[in-house]
Structures are given as structure tokens and as C-alpha cells.
Amino acid sequence: MPQTLSPAARRAKERPFPLCVGVATVASVRRLTPGMARVVLTGDALAAFPDEEPGEIVTLGWPLEDGADIVLPQDGWRFPADAPEQHWRNYTVRAFDRTGPRLTVDFVLHGDHGHASRWAAGARPGDRVGFAGPRIHFYGEPDADWTLLAGDETALPSIAATLERLPAGHRVLAFVEVDDERERQDLRCPGELDLRWVLRGGEPRGRSRRLEEAVRAAVLPEGRGKVWVAGESLVVRGLREHLRGGRGLEIGPLQAIGYWKHRDTPDDVE
Numbered sequence: 001m002p003q004t005l006s007p008a009a010r011r012a013k014e015r016p017f018p019l020c021v022g023v024a025t026v027a028s029v030r031r032l033t034p035g036m037a038r039v040v041l042t043g044d045a046l047a048a049f050p051d052e053e054p055g056e057i058v059t060l061g062w063p064l065e066d067g068a069d070i071v072l073p074q075d076g077w078r079f080p081a082d083a084p085e086q087h088w089r090n091y092t093v094r095a096f097d098r099t100g101p102r103l104t105v106d107f108v109l110h111g112d113h114g115h116a117s118r119w120a121a122g123a124r125p126g127d128r129v130g131f132a133g134p135r136i137h138f139y140g141e142p143d144a145d146w147t148l149l150a151g152d153e154t155a156l157p158s159i160a161a162t163l164e165r166l167p168a169g170h171r172v173l174a175f176v177e178v179d180d181e182r183e184r185q186d187l188r189c190p191g192e193l194d195l196r197w198v199l200r201g202g203e204p205r206g207r208s209r210r211l212e213e214a215v216r217a218a219v220l221p222e223g224r225g226k227v228w229v230a231g232e233s234l235v236v237r238g239l240r241e242h243l244r245g246g247r248g249l250e251i252g253p254l255q256a257i258g259y260w261k262h263r264d265t266p267d268d269v270e
Contacts, residue, residue, distance in 0.1 A: 145223030
């Protein structure tokens with residue numbers, strides 16, 4: 001049977017990308033935990049940035065050569081033929097304040113691995129970064145009786161942003177996998193939140209099964225659920241198969257998103 005999309009899911013699928021492009025400037029940087037840094041961006045170009053759903057995705061870009069100009073996409077996601085090589089990566093909109101305007105992005109730090117991680121670890125006020133977006137990655141389901149959110153630290157900014165914007169009294173279960181106790185954050189939610197931190201305890205990120213085991217062991221509420229899970233693609237596939245097949249949850253309100261892949265994950269795993 002063809003899948004029937006809710007109005008919210010249909011809007012997320014049909015909304016053009018990008019709606020807004022420009023160059024932003026770093027306003028502030030602070031370390032939230034040993035493994036995560038918060039960067040606040042500002043600039044006139046952000047004034048037109050939309051903010052419809054929590055945890056939308058913004059694509060950030062940097063030139064590969066120090067001092068080179070940032071070249072922005074034109075007419076959708078197209079770059080001039082003579083554009084230099086650049087580095088563009090997707091990140092969660094942790095918060096957006098239109099009065100600034102200020103765009104907050106939380107970066108998972110990977111040591112010296114990855115251009116974006118190195119940039120975030122050394123970012124200073126006044127540094128410039130290109131942006132394009134956003135994409136909707138979480139869409140609410142008004143008829144849902146409860147919500148389940150699950151993911152590793154790459155999904156934590158989106159989980160945190162979503163929790164803050166769920167309705168008062170709404171029942172929500174959130175499972176967040178991090179390396180150890182130092183990576184916990186103070187998460188707020190106006191709903192009835194059952195938050196469970198899943199600690200890897202030294203296991204490699206993307207290869208631990210503790211998140212899936214925690215979700216499998218959970219007793220889910222009665223009624224219609226909205227599900228959003230994200231993280232390493234193979235882990236996400238296991239969660240999706242369990243929630244759809246083992247739990248019998250509806251396909252429509254279930255979102256399972258592979259944010260990244262472990263180097264050993266097969267190419268055919270989305």
C-alpha cells in the first residue's frame with residue numbers, strides 16, 4: 001500500500017531547499033561538555049531564516065584554504081563553475097532568536113578528525129561561515145498521544161530542541177546515548193518527560209548496541225505514538241526495524257534518520 005503522508009510530513013517533503021543563504025559571523029563560543037561546543041552565529045543575512053519546526057537542519061560551509069572567500073550556492077544548490085573546493089556539512093538548529101538574529105548550533109567534537117569539528121574547537125568571535133537552509137527534520141503529529149525520541153550525541157541537539165517545543169502535558173520518552181556522565185546536559189521540556197541517558201562506557205560510537213537495548217526494554221505508552229530516531233545509520237536501521245516490525249508502530253509518524261555512518265557500515269545502509 002502507498003504510504004499516506006500527514007500534512008506536516010508533506011510540507012517537510014515539499015518545502016524548497018534552501019530558503020535562505022548567506023554568510024554569518026561567530027558571536028560567541030562555549031564548551032557545553034568535553035565533547036560538545038556551542039557556537040552562536042549572527043548577521044543580517046539570518047534575518048530571513050525560517051523557524052517552523054524544532055531541530056531543523058542548516059548546512060554550514062567553509063573554504064578549504066585559509067583566507068579564501070566563501071562561495072554561496074545560487075539557484076537552489078548550484079555553485080558557480082569556478083567556485084573553489086569547499087566543505088559543507090549539515091548541523092541542527094539548536095535555537096534561533098529572530099531579534100538578534102542569532103542562530104545557535106551545537107557541534108560534536110571529534111578531536112582532529114573532520115574540518116567542521118576542528119573549526120568548532122578553534123572558533124572565535126568574528127570568524128565567518130556560510131549557511132544554507134533549513135531543512136525540516138522533525139515534524140510534529142498533532143494527533144499523537146505520546147512521542148519517542150532516541151539517538152546518540154549527534155542527535156542530542158535536535159532532541160533537546162524538540163523537547164523544548166513539545167506541548168505542555170504531552171508524554172515523551174527520550175533516550176540519549178553518550179560516552180559517559182560528563183556528556184549529560186540539562187534538558188528542559190514542558191511535557192511529561194521520561195529522560196534516559198544511555199552511557200557507552202568506552203565502547204566505540206556507532207558500534208554500541210546499548211541504545212537499541214534500552215529502547216527494546218522500554219514499556220511504551222498506549223495510544224498513537226510519534227517516533228523520531230537518529231544517529232549512526234546501522235544503529236538507526238536496527239531501531240527502525242524493531243519499532244516498526246517488533247512494536248508494530250505506524251510508518252507515517254515514524255522518522256528514522258541516518259545522520260552519519262561508521263567506516264565499517266555497508267554502503268547500502270541508509
